[in-house]
Amino acid sequence: MNTKTSIRKYDVAIIGGGIIGSSVAYFLLQEAPHLAVCVVEPDSTYEFASALRSSGGCRVQFTGEENIAMSLFSLDFIRHFDQRMSTAKQPAYADWVEGGYLFIVPPENAAQLEKTASLQQAQGCTLDLLSPAELKSRFPAMYVDDLGAGVHTPHDGWCDPNGLLWGFRRKAVELGAVYIAARVVGAQCDAAKVLAIQLDTGESVSAEAYVNAAGAWSGDLAGLFGMRLPISPLRRFEHYFTPGSHVGHLPYVKDMSRLAFRSEGQGYSGGLVDGSAVRGYNFEVDHDYFENVVWPAVAHRFPAFEAAKCHRTWSGLYEVNELDGNPVIGAWNSGLPNLYTVAGFSGHGMMHAPAAGRGMAELIVHGRYQTIDLARLGYERVERNQPYPELGIL
Secondary structure (H helix, E strand, C coil), rough: CCHHCCEEEEEEEECCCCCHHHHHHHHHHHCCCCCCCCCCCCHHHHHHHHHHHHHCCCCCCCCCCCHHHHHHHHHHHHHHHHHHHCCCCCCCCCCCCCCCCCCCCCCCCCCHHHHHHHHHHHHHHHCCEECCCHHHHHHHCCCCCCCCCEEEECCCCCCHHHHHHHHHHEEEEEEHCEEECEEEEEEEECCCCCCEECCCCEEEEEEEEEEEECHHHHHHHHCCCCCCCCCEEEEEEEEEECCCCCCCCCCEEEECCCCCEEEEECEEEECCCCCCCCCCCCCCCCCCCCHHHHHHHHHCHHHHHHEEEEEEEEEEEEEECCCCCCCEEEEECCCCEEEEEECCCCCHHHHHHHHHHHHHHHHHHHHHCCCCHHHCCCCCCHHHHHCCCCCCCC
16 A cells, blocks of 8 residues: 555554653553554654753642642652663663752742642642741842742752653653654544544554644644644743852742742753743744843842853743643543543643653543542633632742
8 A cells, every 4th residue: 555545553643752742652551561552743853842941840839739649750750760761772861850949939928838838748748838037047148038938849859851751752662652753734533533643744543542742732733623722832941040159059949920940060040931922833042031031030039140141041832721821631522532632731741741641541541540530630621611720830
């Protein structure tokens, strides 16, 4: 048969071979080794993959029970990634750094931070609730006069997103996943299910289940199936910079303005997300953004950064769920029940990839979640226009 008209058949077709899609493939084959799984990914270099342009942060500091549970599982998985995910041919390297996270808030938000800390502790998280004086004692270079409280989670940290992605991909391939270098350009559906997807190679893929794991492109991909998915790409910047005088080691510092940065080698890495930026697939770098937006914020919080020097700026995309900033995980039960979505993490895809991949695998193989119940993150809330209640999307 001519390859331009051929149909490939699988049990599960995952669209998007980044860190989320590769995690789904891995956990599917862990859960059900007999499955025929393919992953459709147009770019094996991952030039524009969101995870590879991130800072690799992993934290438990959320307010939603599902998000906290996903963090606890995922952080443990990443801590032991090198041992779990090495293949017969190649070792895996996550380069985990247990550098901690520090959320700081003004006085008017201190009560909510204390409430959130209690919830996190109840789910098994280790943390320290700190007063401004305690913050100053622990981080002497920090300006604290306008702060009300902070929460330090010492077992949080960061890792190498590139190592994580390729570790998942190589292990999935070792278990039997087939990666197809192509882009999905169309879908064939009837009233009850997806029948096949068309690729830009001219081939088609037929499967029993289809997974939208296309990240920042997932909203457009959903449209090919007639599904409205409120996920859009948002450009954000990361910067590597150094201070004018000594600051010392810092955990991943985050505040209410969406400033977030951490120690990185001899300097610091991070940025400040502009949530109001125009949506779109824009990777151009604004080299004035650090000086105009980030520098004033870091210099206010740590005066040693008054003489900061930015050495490098790069851009990447958040896959923003415009409804509530949280992922959509589940099947389109009211439309095409064999179309699954795991997308819209809004900047937290890498850190939740292990838990999301496991959850999606459980749902496809067993028809229900076996470990963490992620039903509240399903597509039904989009249809009801009912945001998931999470205050920790910063």
